[in-house]
Amino acid sequence: MLDVHGWLEKFGAALAAGDGAAVAGLFLPDGLWRDYLALGWTLATHEGTAAITAFASARAQDSGIGGFASDAATGASEGFISFETALGRGEGYVRLVGEQCFTLLTALKELKGFEEPLRGRRHSGVVDETGQRTWEDVRHDDVEQWNESNPPYVLVIGAGQGGLALGARLKMLGVPCLLVDKYPRVGDQWRSRYKSLLLHDPVWYDHMPYVPFPDHWPVYTPKQKMGDWLEYYAGIMELGIWTSTECKGISRDPATGKWRVELLRDGKPVTLVPEHLVMAVGNAGFAVTPELPGQESFKGHQFHSSEHPGGEGLEGQRVVVVGANNSAHDICADLVSHGAEPVMIQRSSTLIVRQSNMETLLAGAYSQQAFDSGLVTDKADLISASVPLRLAEKVNRATWDALQVSEAPFYQRLTDAGFQVDFGPDGTGIAMKFQRTSSGYYVDVGASEMVADGRIKVRSGVTIERIDEDGLVLSDGSHERADRIIYATGFGDMKQWVARLINPEVAERIGKTWGYGSGFPGDEGPWEGEMKNLWKPTPEPGLWFMAGNLAMARSYSQYLGLQLKARYEELPVEPYVPA
């Protein structure tokens, strides 16, 4: 039987011959080839014989791919691989079934001649033998030099984890880049959240590029600590950032085709004209509050969940929280801990996953055990990427079928309390919900017990008819008295930022910036098989999007960084578009 080494030999030969049909013949009929830049210069999964034949025919020879190797054991049917292309070096992962490939990942790691200054390639520290110009002077210019006649090549709007991770990659790649952020300090996005917030993902999943969390870092990072870490990170990586800087509007410079970005830095207008613009404004950045009849008549405070300052001083108050996902649960738990009386209005069912299960779901690739056994973060990210979304749906379906059984008593208690639980429209659980709509779930860090025992009152299966001066009238005719209403009703698509900052036409041309075309509500088809418009070329040249959690920021900043670097160096990197 063919092992990884034998298969790679055949694969390399077929590619070298430019024989698309022969390449596809090495895959199962429903085989999946996910290529991250290595041949196709975009993020794409080629599914099945026809697509793989076309992709290989178009790109095998031009890319110059070859030199495949693997450290897999002899006889192994899966393992990590490495290879070269004309432009760079790559790595990936292959899974065989019998003689054929089931999944293949080919991911670009670095560009030849533009290797990052790490380890043995690090800077000496001396910037000027004469001692006149110092490291500090260079650092100062990195931040302050930019103006209309001297623009950065890349401007990143937003210095949260996504912007910072990309900024770090571009710094290491030597691409002139400036980040701007509306907050006065890096990390304020996290600091400004409610007091009791912790990250919902464990530390092993959350490392930023280049500067891993140290070994004493807590499993679930408290939000203040997260904000501070990002601020240290920006300093350690010496990123060029303008804080207290708002983006007022963006247009195309008709003369040059470059972006024309109007900024207000510490209240002073500055215009920059970068080649590339990266929106890293957060997929949870555009608050959505429903418009409800009678809303203006309500006598108490009402606001979006993102403005919840914490439950201090709300003892004895009745607070209606509209929504039943992460924010709603966190806020209700916070209210309980401060002696308030929360009522959660659940408009549609919610997926609940206990944090301990979440940790188990991730543990294969991201845990202390996995790390200690040699599956360091870079390798874990490759393993994650090696499972294309088509396969991820199947794997997650099986996982959640099992979880529904093993956690049945937990879910029953919630159902008994009148809470409506789901596991995704097709039973594929939280990972797919996250990648489809980034909504509809709660990672239980304690609030579900409060729902079950009634400390958080739930009104489910109702809609809101109207608001009156002291509460809400629901669709079953009942009235919920409220001293305060918090709308935990989620966030809009990043294209809404595009519509506001650039214009609605560009936003429409780009379309959605999340989801992969699964065909389920909120993530309409056709099937794309990769996240829409994220970390890859969009229909608008020079406009890019970073988004997602810390793991996505880390992992995908590598690919967006390499794409920008390739353009900065004017390398031939035309993205592959299937015929």
Added chain:
Amino acid sequence: MLDVHGWLEKFGAALAAGDGAAVAGLFLPDGLWRDYLALGWTLATHEGTAAITAFASARAQDSGIGGFASDAATGASEGFISFETALGRGEGYVRLVGEQCFTLLTALKELKGFEEPLRGRRHSGVVDETGQRTWEDVRHDDVEQWNESNPPYVLVIGAGQGGLALGARLKMLGVPCLLVDKYPRVGDQWRSRYKSLLLHDPVWYDHMPYVPFPDHWPVYTPKQKMGDWLEYYAGIMELGIWTSTECKGISRDPATGKWRVELLRDGKPVTLVPEHLVMAVGNAGFAVTPELPGQESFKGHQFHSSEHPGGEGLEGQRVVVVGANNSAHDICADLVSHGAEPVMIQRSSTLIVRQSNMETLLAGAYSQQAFDSGLVTDKADLISASVPLRLAEKVNRATWDALQVSEAPFYQRLTDAGFQVDFGPDGTGIAMKFQRTSSGYYVDVGASEMVADGRIKVRSGVTIERIDEDGLVLSDGSHERADRIIYATGFGDMKQWVARLINPEVAERIGKTWGYGSGFPGDEGPWEGEMKNLWKPTPEPGLWFMAGNLAMARSYSQYLGLQLKARYEELPVEPYVPA
């Protein structure tokens, strides 16, 4: 022939039997056993048969040492070892010559039941299930809770690398500790140095505990970046630090025997009464300026090297720099780069080592290659500690004999320029000079070329007779005109801080806080074989000293941290004193 495993078996058996003579019989007659806390609860090297017999007889059985193991290859005559004691777990390194041991290191690594919260033991991040008290609240109290009636167990004076490294160890060990520092921001000790300063040691040697420099960090850290790193470090480790806090005086509380420390925090007096006081004020913290006849008549500026702000604005000025060691060279080079005319007054010969040689000297244990080959920082520190000072003198003598030959042309050029070069009184080079007196050398980062080509003028073999209004009169009758005089004349012993802050009697009782009794000028005998009063019990109970470069801060903070933890937990840890 006996290998490491065979020797450890015999060694373990002899120790278990409490048979000091049998233990000593396993060592060469001039064998060296360096014990860091494991049996003796101090830092000590036991040299030769009699000393080893006495040590083993006194401590072998009481310590409960045993369970020796090694990952050395079969047949190997040296390698890393691990072991246990009644109180803790240790590691070390052994070197055999034939059947006998030449050097043995036994170093305590952790205390049983008090393992550090790292990796799999890390904190969950949740401090209060109810959500009332947050991580931020705990962090706030860690810094702000201390007052006269609620003192920290340990007070550390000085938050440079030594204080911070110890603070980090104590944090991980759960020992209540507060650091105080006179500067407004952590890292200001470094930031306030002259502009062009870089660390003289390469990055692999300079890691702080728990948070290694990331892979992109420059080889020689610029001083501003070093200051920033220490500030980030303090934040990442969440150390309790009062900045802008001066220590005005220290006494013993007669009632309790505790220290009574008078502080001025942001100008407001605070008294704290800690059990333990750690002086981490820096061995280069007490500036020494010579008193010279006529000094008051000089019309220009004159000051100590530590106050040199950098050469900006000194173009065309003639600056006499008294001294010819590190600071003098760095300042002269800085002056040259700013167009000033420096004259260096060399009062005695200097050891010069080129930075490239310095890197080579360290490369076996601290380099990218060593690290990549598996000699990670903790292991490199063990290797370093495994060479007791008696052996270090021999090894360094051989190294420098070779270096004098290979670098002869370089040294000849300096001599030709009238500069007096030495290699230590016994030819043992910079490492021994450093550990004996921490003076008398320059790590050449460029100034030696300026000395050789005359850009830095040198007056050597002369003393200063007197100062007059426009310069210096030298012992050969010549006059050196000066617009400015900088005294690069070094720093006093830390005991001078003790004399000033506590009282001169305590300072005298403690004696020197550097050197190891080598018997050479500035480091008088008798031979002690370990650094005097550093990181180990001193003649004054509850008074401890941290000092040294970044590598010492990292490495020895572990041992001082464990000693303080053992006392905090009231473990039986009486230091061994030879009869």
